[in-house]
Amino acid sequence: MTFVKANEPATGNQIAAFLNLTRATIRADLAVLTMTGILDARPKVGYFYSGLEENPGGYEELRKMAVHMIMTKPTLVKKETSVYDAIVTLFLEDVGSLYVAEEARLIGLVSRKDLLKSAITGSDTRSVPIATIMTRMPNILTLQKNDSVVDAANMLVTHEIDSLPVTKSDNQIIGKISKSHIVTLFVDTMKKT
Amino acid sequence: MTFVKANEPATGNQIAAFLNLTRATIRADLAVLTMTGILDARPKVGYFYSGLEENPGGYEELRKMAVHMIMTKPTLVKKETSVYDAIVTLFLEDVGSLYVAEEARLIGLVSRKDLLKSAITGSDTRSVPIATIMTRMPNILTLQKNDSVVDAANMLVTHEIDSLPVTKSDNQIIGKISKSHIVTLFVDTMKKT
Structure with missing residues (x-):
């Protein structure tokens, strides 16, 4: 997250390299972060941090x-x-x-x-x-x-x-x-x- | 969800067939459901419904x-x-x-x-x-x-x-x-x- 915030747009490969994991390993995590709205994904560009906190349910916000x-x-x-x-x-x-x-x-x-x-x-x-x-x-x-x-x-x-x-x-x-x-x-x- | 509840363990292919989607299409959705704890995934067996509601934050419960x-x-x-x-x-x-x-x-x-x-x-x-x-x-x-x-x-x-x-x-x-x-x-x- 912090990496994406500091390196927008970050590609999947860049994020994988930073985390010392393969692209395949982080695929599901990126999917979760994108689907819950924490990251924005733009095809051929990379991932952006949306500004949403990690618990979109709102308890953290409350x-x-x-x-x-x-x-x-x-x-x-x-x-x-x-x-x-x-x-x-x-x-x-x-x-x-x-x-x-x-x-x-x-x-x-x-x-x-x-x-x-x-x-x-x-x-x-x-x-x-x-x-x-x-x-x-x-x-x-x-x-x-x-x-x-x-x-x-x-x-x-x-x-x-x-x-x-x-x-x-x-x-x-x-x-x-x-x-x-x-x-x-x-x-x-x-x-x- | 209802399908998985009724057909445990359900494989990814069975779920995809039921939803009339390809396995690749539902991969990210299954990843989200598994990571948020709504489904349990057991390798080579299939998916189980964990009993958790879809919003684990608790708003649904409230x-x-x-x-x-x-x-x-x-x-x-x-x-x-x-x-x-x-x-x-x-x-x-x-x-x-x-x-x-x-x-x-x-x-x-x-x-x-x-x-x-x-x-x-x-x-x-x-x-x-x-x-x-x-x-x-x-x-x-x-x-x-x-x-x-x-x-x-x-x-x-x-x-x-x-x-x-x-x-x-x-x-x-x-x-x-x-x-x-x-x-x-x-x-x-x-x-x-």
């Missing part, structure tokens, strides 16, 4: 996928926001959780369950700020943009959470990954192949 | 998977249950939605968002029955046990819902599929292969 490829912008609120306004924001933005930010840095997170718990305690949701009910840093699991999507999905199910903030080293919020992102990726992958 | 293979038991409540008790049940059972049943038949569904909406309207959550806030049949999307997991995942993201009830033809509830089930399946598939 496994290499990083969270920044599918993350979206989260809904940010301030810590002074009332529980009531947070719930309204949740409905207006149609999201499952809100990230609490201060100068674009993540300081807390409120989920639907946090809000629900607060709403049934009988306290006045309009006067209680979310700072009193949010989960606070550093007790929030976060992702870095190059973390793998598979690891993110594993964290979501292991810790039974709906979404994970993606942050830079100084807690700057750059995105979020939710169960919905993973399910969408699953559906897209199945449709595509 | 695509054939039916919802009954991964569904779990849902949490059922009665329509007289108060919004307050429903919220408490949600926390105790650690689920995202409750199915409202009458004699094991699905009549309604309440999500975290339905409960949240009810909780902030100011009405007494202890006296309001969930019958007044639930989504009612036939306005609930449901699955049958043999529906594919891929279709279920597609419905979850397209309609932005957290879970789908699995029912029999008379609305008997037999299970549920949530985004968490799909994410867990995704993680398990990636770990396994």
